Amino acid sequence: xxxxxxxxxxxxxxxxxxxxxxxxxxxxxxxxxxxxxxxxxxxxxxxxxxxxxxxxxxxxxxxxxxxxxxxxxxxxxxxxxxxxxxxxxxxxxxxxxxxxxxxxxxxxxxxxxxxxxxxxxxxxxxxxxxxxxxxxxxxxxxxxxxxxxxxxxxxxxxxxxxxxxxxxxxxxxxxxxxxxxxxxxxxxxxxxxxx
Numbered sequence: 509x510x511x512x513x514x515x516x517x518x519x520x521x522x523x524x525x526x527x528x529x530x531x532x533x534x535x536x537x538x539x540x541x542x543x544x545x546x547x548x549x550x551x552x553x554x555x556x557x558x559x560x561x562x563x564x565x566x567x568x569x570x571x572x573x574x575x576x577x578x579x580x581x582x583x584x585x586x587x588x589x590x591x592x593x594x595x596x597x598x599x600x601x602x603x604x605x606x607x608x609x610x611x612x613x614x615x616x617x618x619x620x621x622x623x624x625x626x627x628x629x630x631x632x633x634x635x636x637x638x639x640x641x642x643x644x645x646x647x648x649x650x651x652x653x654x655x656x657x658x659x660x661x662x663x664x665x666x667x668x669x670x671x672x673x674x675x676x677x678x679x680x681x682x683x684x685x686x687x688x689x690x691x692x693x694x695x696x697x698x699x700x701x702x703x
Contacts, residue, residue: 534597546585553582627656651693660690
């Protein structure tokens with residue numbers, strides 16, 4: 509029973525943001541079978557970072573994310589979880605429904621989270637967790653920020669996944685979204701030079 513609860517909690521921990529979903533509720537058994545191979549490393553990650561996967565008490569804080577990103581066992585767990593064929597189903601925590609398969613995509617951005625936090629301070633736009641494209645005003649500020657430029661370079665160099673995530677009913681391709689933001693900065697830079 510503890511293993512099943514832990515695996516379910518792990519599934520919740522890999523989900524980063526709510527989306528509008530049409531998938532059915534996940535079967536605990538399905539999640540247990542899928543995530544069981546990750547149990548040992550998930551426990552080690554928890555011990556190394558202080559972020560408790562069970563009982564699930566919410567998403568990690570920025571400080572916990574920094575520790576998770578710096579820990580090779582944690583990044584290994586995230587990488588292995590991303591490689592799994594997760595079911596297209598939902599889990600509900602604290603009244604919010606999360607799609608397991610869609611939300612795992614956002615964890616591909618996890619190693620960028622320390623830079624993302626600094627960029628968010630500069631621009632009021634969060635690349636992690638990915639919540640959609642920035643507004644034009646946010647993009648203009650991002651393109652002037654050295655921190656945001658560094659984040660975007662790291663995102664492009666990090667081989668972002670070529671997959672889709674649905675946010676508030678709109679589907680975004682993660683790789684294409686990062687490429688579009690970078691292209692937007694290039695256009696803004698060209699317009700500044702021309703004026």
